[in-house]
Amino acid sequence: MKVLVPVKEIATVEDEFEIDGTAIDERFLGADLNEWDDYAIEEAVQLQEDGVVDEVVTVTIGDEDTEQTIRQALAKGADRAIRVWDDALEDLDLLDVGAKVAILEQVVADEEPDLVLTGVQSGDDSFGATGVALAEAVGYQWAAVVNQLDLDGDTASVHRELEGGIEELTDVEVPAVLTIQTGINEPRYASLRGIRMAQRKDLDHQTLADLDVDPEAIAGDLNLTAMYEPESESDTTVFEGSADDTAGQLADLLRDAGVAQ
Numbered sequence: 237m238k239v240l241v242p243v244k245e246i247a248t249v250e251d252e253f254e255i256d257g258t259a260i261d262e263r264f265l266g267a268d269l270n271e272w273d274d275y276a277i278e279e280a281v282q283l284q285e286d287g288v289v290d291e292v293v294t295v296t297i298g299d300e301d302t303e304q305t306i307r308q309a310l311a312k313g314a315d316r317a318i319r320v321w322d323d324a325l326e327d328l329d330l331l332d333v334g335a336k337v338a339i340l341e342q343v344v345a346d347e348e349p350d351l352v353l354t355g356v357q358s359g360d361d362s363f364g365a366t367g368v369a370l371a372e373a374v375g376y377q378w379a380a381v382v383n384q385l386d387l388d389g390d391t392a393s394v395h396r397e398l399e400g401g402i403e404e405l406t407d408v409e410v411p412a413v414l415t416i417q418t419g420i421n422e423p424r425y426a427s428l429r430g431i432r433m434a435q436r437k438d439l440d441h442q443t444l445a446d447l448d449v450d451p452e453a454i455a456g457d458l459n460l461t462a463m464y465e466p467e468s469e470s471d472t473t474v475f476e477g478s479a480d481d482t483a484g485q486l487a488d489l490l491r492d493a494g495v496a497q
Contacts, residue, residue, distance in 0.1 A: 237410075239280040240349035241314065242340055242370075243294045244270040245305040246360045258329060258463045269305050272355025274312075276416040278423040279385060280353050281313035288387050289351075291315050295343050297325070297336060303439065310434035311426035317437070318343060322444040324451040332456040333365045339454065340366070341373045342447040351392070352413040356381055364415075371413035378413040379406060383420045 245267050253264035283289040294309045295318040296302055306317045320339055325331070344352065354367035371378035383403075384395035387410075396404040397417055408414070426434070444451055473489065475482035 276353040311430040335454040367415035
């Protein structure tokens with residue numbers, strides 16, 4: 237059995253930053269593995285360690301700068317990685333769900349995985365739709381917001397996190413796409429041995445032409461028109477002094493606000 241895990245590198249932002257046009261100035265940006273994808277990788281690797289899965293493959297849409305993040309996934313136990321990038325992707329301000337699915341659909345067609353584990357969402361655009369849209373495109377069964385997974389042969393028994401603290405238990409026949417929620421496991425740290433081994437694992441770069449994806453398919457229907465930092469509408473009061481002093485100040489504030497008598 238093969239598991240495919242789409243992995244995304246997201247931008248991390250410093251507490252203080254500046255906006256340049258429709259983007260945050262690069263001086264204030266870092267990069268890291270998307271948190272939800274980290275849990276998906278761990279779940280796939282655990283299934284492999286349990287003897288249920290034979291191979292774990294990751295796929296990333298990103299330029300050469302993302303390879304360090306891809307190596308993180310390989311260091312944590314993925315067997316090989318695919319990186320998709322093309323000149324046609326360079327000038328896109330926003331890679332929307334439809335564009336991602338157009339690419340990932342072809343990767344699924346080539347790899348023919350039994351299971352696709354995606355993160356529920358990414359920490360930057362937070363669309364939260366790529367996994368289920370991909371399932372629809374490739375004709376796989378799916379379950380979203382999965383926080384427990386038991387794989388037995390051709391059946392995945394999953395717990396899904398619903399609104400209001402409710403959980404749903406359901407069975408999904410594979411092949412399937414499952415979107416993984418944080419908390420389903422405890423992602424491991426990459427060991428020094430794993431980091432060394434990751435440098436020797438296969439990282440396959442593919443273009444849109446390699447995947448037979450029409451460049452027009454990744455143009456997308458969304459346009460990024462503006463970016464700004466919203467103004468805060470709440471005031472913050474900082475109390476200074478000893479515990480007795482600050483307690484008294486807080487009591488006065490609550491009394492003036494009519495909260496306390």
